[in-house]
Amino acid sequence: MAKAGTKGVARAQRERQILDIAGRTFAEHGYAGTSLATIAADAGISKPLIYNYFGSKQGLFSACLTRAGETIAGVIENTAELGHVGPEQAILSLDRIFAALHGHTWMWRILRDPTMPPELTAQHAHYQNRMHTVGAQGVADMLRKADNHDPLDASALTAAWINVFDALVTWWTDHPTETPHAMTQRAARLFTTVFGPLDLDELPLNNR
Structure with a gap:
């Protein structure tokens, strides 16, 4: 694991390094199970430096949450x-x-940390709402294409759609040997099985 305490590193770069290390630790142990002493040791820096940059453990988690969200x-x-x-x-x-x-x-995992402090609920909800808004609009477009304008159908399908999406990404984070390429191919296979042949050739995929 790369350390963040190298002398001569610009502050912005060092902050990113600290967030990566802290984010992985928070993701593994949860907010409640993580100490600043552990993060400081993992990052090769002092606890006072973390306080100087982020103010507190909550401030550090908030910065991780912002980057992830x-x-x-x-x-x-x-x-x-x-x-x-x-x-x-x-x-x-x-x-x-x-x-x-x-x-x-770690970015995906800390967005789902049930032990995050209640003071960060609004910050967390902001990012969840942004993602859910896109999901709801995508479902509305799909139903409109099928001439379905039932709001309860849209609500039910949005809930299902978001849960499937979340489950696939969470499954990936639980299987760290799976590459992005393998996961894109797996998602394509699964969606094709459920929905039938899809037009994927024109999609600008990163992991084709």
């Missing part, structure tokens, strides 16, 4: 802007999530 929500939002609909959009979103989180799966 902006990364993941940004990928999902940017993918939605490409205009694909239905399973094709889902596969493309998964493909880009796998690419963005390769080597940084």
